[in-house]
Each structure stands twice: as structure tokens, then as C-alpha cells.
Amino acid sequence: MGSLKPVGAESQESQGSGFFATRADFLINWSRKNSLWPMPLGLSCCGIELMGLLGPKFDLARFGAEAARFTPRQCDLLIVAGTLTWKMAQAARTIYDQMPDPKWVIAMGVCSSSGGMYDSYAVVQGVDSILPVDVYVPGCPPRPDAVIDALLKLQKKIEREDPLGRLVGPTVAPVGEEGTGELVFQPNHGLPKGPWDKHAHDPKSREDLGDPAPRKTEVKP
Amino acid sequence: MSETTPTNAPQAPAGPRWAAALGALPHCISNSPDGAVIEVEVAHLHAVLAALRDKAQFELCTFVTCIDHYPAEPRFALHHQLLSLANNDRVRVRCVLPGESAPTCTDLWPGASYMERECFDMFGVRFEGHRDLRRLLMPEGYEHHPLRKEFPHQGIEPDRLYREWDRKRREGWTEEA
Structure with missing residues (x-):
């Protein structure tokens, strides 16, 4: 290092x-x-805590992430703060797509992390079914301290990234016939869901999510 | 101070003030904890609402909503809550719908448009004569009515519209590239 x-x-x-x-x-x-520019996507009560976080009392400027811009073109950190409905999901995904690379996502609060108490037909059961999430923040709503902790964790995560690998992405990494034999660590890539994550109507357990399947490395004896 | 009764004093029997306005229209008046309820058939619903607005000074339609009595048949009951600012009086009009359509009241109270749209969105009640009966809360293209009793609260493929949009978006990107 x-x-x-x-x-x-x-x-x-x-x-x-x-x-x-x-x-x-x-x-x-x-x-x-050290210069993350957050895009605050305040959807419900978590947005109030996010305002407190950006304000002078909790002062996100100490960590270089105070320049909140309300246009996704100038941001690289999407903070999904609140309950995301399926009707809003298209707008959230469009905002994420409009942000320039490299970009990171914090799911703030239980609603955006897992749907929270809204086990409902209208609510996305976790924004990780439409966005690649880096850090989840528990709490309903979480205190601004918790989001600061998430930001510090995200900074440590960015420290370990491979800038070039992030640029070229996971799908074009060279693979030999026997595989590389090593784990290609993609920090921003969604994790495949296991059978323990199944839910009665969980869309994440469905196969047509569009995310590339995890690469299989065959080991020949 | 004069000795006239204050205008906001409780009116002694609330019924007769507006009961005369209904005239010969067939209806049935009952009392509920919330106040008087007028039960009408769907054929006379619009005439009763118009009479209450024009002759009994019910200037405001507080809400229009529906109750699903599934599995009873007929299942939908439409409720109009009216408020009279002039007389400090409220009345509810209840109408059991034989089918899934009802006359609109947006020609009487234009503000009822959103409430009827919400009612259509959530229960699938079609308001005949409504100018712009679109969904209010659920996205356009959604084919279910979530507040019906047989609708599962976790939804039926709640992400279908998003996935279709997402698939088109990804295909559009590959064409551009």
C-alpha cells in the first residue's frame, strides 16, 4: 500500500x-x-436525517463529502434515503445511470436496505434489486452518526479498489480455459442471492434481473 | 351581545334541515356514530348528491371512497361525505354498487376528481362521466387494484413494470452503442 x-x-x-x-x-x-460528492435522494423521513448530516452540527464537510449537488451529473455518491416505491424505481435508476463513473451507492435506512416494515406491493424490497449498493445503513431512520460511519466504511472500501479493474468491469476480465484461479474482486458488483435470501415475492430471487451471472471457475483435476 | 343563538351551536335535530331537499327521491336515512347516513340506489345517487348540493347547501365534498365487502355480493359500497359550511352540518351518502361502475360527481364538485381517480385506482370502480379517469397512485399500465380484498398485500409481480422498462432501457443502450 x-x-x-x-x-x-x-x-x-x-x-x-x-x-x-x-x-x-x-x-x-x-x-x-476524500472528495465524494453526494447526490441526496431523500425519499422519506431518512431525508430529514440526511439534512441534519449535511448541516453544520454533524458537518459532513469534515470527511470531504459535503458538496451535495441536486443534479446527478455532478455527483458520484448516491445516498438513497428512504422508502423506494416501484413507481419511483425508474427515476432512481435513471438518476444512478446519469451519474458519471466511478460512482458508489449508500442505502440509508432499513426501507432502502430491505424494504423495512413495508412488506407491500408498492415498495422495493431493498434497493439492491435495482442498484448495486456499497454500504447499507441500518436504522429507522439512522442517526447522522451512522451515516458518517457508513461514509468512513465506504472510504475504506474505495481505498482497496482497483481503479483500472473498476473501469473495465467484471465481464471482460481475461479468463483462460482453466480459469484464472483467483477471485476477481469487484467492489461495486451485486452479490448473487442465495437460497437463504428467498422471500415469497422477492424479485431478487428471480433470474431475469439482468445482472451478469457470477463467473464460474472450473477446476480440472 | 344580542340574544340570538350562536351560529355554531349544535342544531337540534340535524335530519329535517336537509331531509326536505331530498323530496321524493327514494332514500333511507340511518344514524351512525359518525352522523347521519343516507342510503340510496345507484340510479338515484347523482340526483341525491345534486339535491344536497343545490337545495341543502352542502358545498363541499370531503371525500369519496369505497368499501369492499368481499365476499359479500354486491361487494362495493361507495361513500360520499359531504360538508355544509353554511349550516355546520355533515352527511354521508352510501350507495351499494351492483357492478363496478358508478356515476361521477365531478360535475357537482370538481375537486372530487382526484378522489374518484384514487377510488378507481385502488378498487377498480369506474366512474361514468369522469373526464380523465386515470390511475392516481399506482403507475400507469398496472393492471391490479390493490385495495380489493382478494389482492395479496405483497402484490402480484410488483416489479413487472420496472423490469419491462429496464429491459427496454438496456436494449436501447446496446442499439446506440
Whole structure:
């Protein structure tokens, strides 16, 4: 892992003209994680907590994520705060599509994480059935502290990313006939649902979600 | 202060003030904890509502809603709650629908348009004469009526419309690329 420690400052020649030596991917991730621009998608009561989070008391500016823009074209962090209905799902997905890459998603509150108490015909049972979610925040609504914690977790997640791999995506990674034998870690990719996640009408358990199937690596004896 | 009775004093028997307005229209008046209820047949519903508005000063239609008495038949009962600001009086008009259609009251109270649209959306009651009977809450293209008793509360393929839209969107992207 790289660092941003000044190099060569103690040597005689470079005194007063210090420089940094680091790795490119570390520098890219470092600059990305410290200037997240949130797109607040306040859908219900979580939106009130989100306003408190962006306000002076909880002060998201301490973590570099205070520049909330209400146009998705200028944002790279979608905070889904509240109950997402199926009628609103098209708008939410359009907002996500309009955000430039790289982009991350925080599902704030139980409603956007799992549908919450709305086990209903109108409510999306977790926004991860339409969006790739990075961090889930429990709470109904969560306190702003919890969202700050989610932001810090997301920053740690961005630290570990491979910027180039994020750019090319999981489907075009080169695969030999015997597979690569290693796990291609895609931080922003949706997890395949297991049988323990089945629900009576859970759309995530259906097969036509459009997400690419998890890649199978066959191991030959 | 004069000795006239204040206007907001409770009116002694509430019935006769508007009962005369109904005239010869067939109806049946009963009392409920919420106040007086006029039961009418669907053929006389519009005439009764018009008489209450024009002759008994019920200027406001507070709500229009429906109750599903499934599996009883006929299952739908339409309720109009009216408010008279002039007389400080409320009345409810109940009408059991033989089918799934009812006369509109938007020609009497234009503000009832949204309530009838919601009623159509949730129960599938068609209001004859409504100018723009579209769904209000559920997305257009949805084919179920969620507040009917036989509708499962978790829905019937609640994501179908979104998936269709999503599929078209993805196909459109591949064509552009």
C-alpha cells in the first residue's frame, strides 16, 4: 500500500523542494475517497436525517463529502434515503445511470436496505434489486452518526479498489480455459442471492434481473 | 351581545334541515356514530348528491371512497361525505354498487376528481362521466387494484413494470452503442 509521506525531505539537495512518491492507484483512490460528492435522494423521513448530516452540527464537510449537488451529473455518491416505491424505481435508476463513473451507492435506512416494515406491493424490497449498493445503513431512520460511519466504511472500501479493474468491469476480465484461479474482486458488483435470501415475492430471487451471472471457475483435476 | 343563538351551536335535530331537499327521491336515512347516513340506489345517487348540493347547501365534498365487502355480493359500497359550511352540518351518502361502475360527481364538485381517480385506482370502480379517469397512485399500465380484498398485500409481480422498462432501457443502450 502506498503512502503520501514526503520523500527525500531530509536530504540536503531536496530541502525546501520536497516531492511525493506514491503509487498511481493509491493516489487515485486517495483523491476519490476524500472528495465524494453526494447526490441526496431523500425519499422519506431518512431525508430529514440526511439534512441534519449535511448541516453544520454533524458537518459532513469534515470527511470531504459535503458538496451535495441536486443534479446527478455532478455527483458520484448516491445516498438513497428512504422508502423506494416501484413507481419511483425508474427515476432512481435513471438518476444512478446519469451519474458519471466511478460512482458508489449508500442505502440509508432499513426501507432502502430491505424494504423495512413495508412488506407491500408498492415498495422495493431493498434497493439492491435495482442498484448495486456499497454500504447499507441500518436504522429507522439512522442517526447522522451512522451515516458518517457508513461514509468512513465506504472510504475504506474505495481505498482497496482497483481503479483500472473498476473501469473495465467484471465481464471482460481475461479468463483462460482453466480459469484464472483467483477471485476477481469487484467492489461495486451485486452479490448473487442465495437460497437463504428467498422471500415469497422477492424479485431478487428471480433470474431475469439482468445482472451478469457470477463467473464460474472450473477446476480440472 | 344580542340574544340570538350562536351560529355554531349544535342544531337540534340535524335530519329535517336537509331531509326536505331530498323530496321524493327514494332514500333511507340511518344514524351512525359518525352522523347521519343516507342510503340510496345507484340510479338515484347523482340526483341525491345534486339535491344536497343545490337545495341543502352542502358545498363541499370531503371525500369519496369505497368499501369492499368481499365476499359479500354486491361487494362495493361507495361513500360520499359531504360538508355544509353554511349550516355546520355533515352527511354521508352510501350507495351499494351492483357492478363496478358508478356515476361521477365531478360535475357537482370538481375537486372530487382526484378522489374518484384514487377510488378507481385502488378498487377498480369506474366512474361514468369522469373526464380523465386515470390511475392516481399506482403507475400507469398496472393492471391490479390493490385495495380489493382478494389482492395479496405483497402484490402480484410488483416489479413487472420496472423490469419491462429496464429491459427496454438496456436494449436501447446496446442499439446506440
